Amino acid sequence: MIGPGMNAVSAYAAAAPNAPLVRTTIPRRAVGERDVLLEIKYCGICHTDIHQVRGDWGESIFPMVPGHEISGIVVETGDRVRRYRAGDRVGVGCFVGSCRTCAHCLADQEQYCLQGPLSTYNAMSEGAPTYGGYSTHIVVDEHFVLRIPDGIGLAEAAPLMCAGISVFSPLNHWHAGRGKSTAVVGLGGLGHLGVKVARAMGAEVTVLSRSSGKEEDALRLGASRFLVTSDPARFAESRGSFDLIVNTVSANVDLDAYLGLLKLDGTMVNIGVPEHPNSFGMFSLIGARRSLAGSLVGGVRETQEMLDFCAARGIGAEIEVIGADEINEAYKRVVDGDVRYRFVIDAASFAR
Template sequence: MPTTANGWGVESPTDAIHQITCERRDLKPEDVRITISHCGICHSDLHFAHDDWGMSHYPMIPGHEIVGVVEEVGSAVSSFAKGDRVAVGCMVDSCQNCEFCDGGEEQFCVEGSTFTYGVPDRHGGISQGGYSDHIVVRQEFVCRVPDALDMAHAAPLLCAGITTYSPLKRWGVKEGQKVAVIGMGGLGNMAVKLAKALGAEVTVISRSNDKEAAAKAAGASELLVSTDEEAMGAAAGRFHLILDTIPVGHSVDSYTPLLRPYGTLVLVGAPEPIPEVSGGTLIFGNRAVAGTMIGGVNETQEMLDFCAEHGVTPDIEVIKGSEIAKAWDTLAAGDMPHRYVIDIASS
């Protein structure tokens, strides 16, 4: 039988977040029902809730940084059992038949992957996320949480972790290389820690030195102030890779000269238009500007295992469900060098 999930959500783009319910489908043979213990808060939750990208459906329960315990499995599930510590990220379904799904890159599913919340699902409803007490997900989109990871700290890894791990791996970051991270919010915090764990020397780039202590605590060797023209000029040609985590549209033209020849600046935070890219700066250094989304499910599991092995966890602040609205306001006001995580089980 379908079940009713209790959670927190919105019913229109202008609605304040409040307690609401949604219906979870009855278990299909390939499904896993998960009792959610924690869910991280991502800046994308605000964008989706406010329909900033013109693709949201309501009512909506946000949340795609989900961890919990398996409560029940469908008849065809063999990979998970009741009591397993598990996680769900930004996707909950895909066609499972195209070249990208077969290649472990479900995020590029030809028919379109199903986001964890706020979009039509493949069962005739609207997907609803992890700001709720339980969720039903097909087994292919469930990851295991290694025993070495605390559940609350594991939650943000399902978005902030994979969003930054995937480009670091794709562009082959390794020991001895120099990596810069623009922005010291939740994504920036994870990017610094992961790049450091891969052996890179990491610099944080920020508009002021206010985040210097947080940057160095995360593992950065220095903070470069982007408004300091002399310091930016001295850093020209230094970095193999720059991860740009700024969550809104902005010019990257002041950052591309910091790349070494053949270096790449990778956008991970802003799908809005990016103005003022100088072709000469790119051409005369064989530099590139690229974008990256999340990784597939297999890469997400790889990231969780890597974080467990290397002791990489995000800086977090655990809150109750009643504090989500305040957390959203704080997040909307600017970057924070940590991630909010909702203690669902205690809320």
């Protein structure tokens, strides 16, 4: 625990691009009048953490404490906080601030803030870097804190703060549901939650995957069909099959082939970020009035809606809980695809 006036907490950080994460101490600001101090219980490992630690996307700030899939317990609140009190189960996602005044923020779409949302880590705030959830505590403005309902365990809830809302938002926006044929590309940290959520919304769900190795899991999670995308015949057989395709993978794919799977007026939404630019033929769109779109997590209100939805239906992430000393090996396993389906760090181990 940290007491009044203390702001040094245990964490795991990377000192430079591709450096291993090691135990360290970081500062946390004093609790302001609208702030909430969380004791972090669990933090998920997102593939974004790995990209940022490796400097894959540029502009990385070191030393870096990753982590934006945070669940924990409220320890202290500022004098003007009304939504939370000590002991509440809460979470923090990909951003901890925004301008709160632009059109997008006023529409509860803070993730698209016109001035740019303040990322939970790897960003600058008032001249200091933000540090993420690979730590024992974090201080966050109450507006960006989410309530975790009792229907979800804190460990299973942590990945919902990024992976969960990343799939919920496009499924919600493009109205996945009863009578809608929905495909999820990839059955990883995002894709497995996409299957669960789409099925809970009432959609008929198909998983599109490069190999058949996860077919049994896909059906167990709620998919009714599984198509192996490495077989060109599967694309020919399934042309014009789907109202909505949610692409969760970060690899470049043949967009023309995938767009051909859409029905008239169908939409393919991309939430993964491939390493290289993609291209496609315009006839893949105009031939059936199809749309190619993208989606970035969700705003605070929608993220709370997602948590309430998941709790009411018993949806949580499929996880493997690890200690802090296993993070570097976990990174390697994520890159190798050797996790089913999300690593979650026990935050108590940051201080050991």
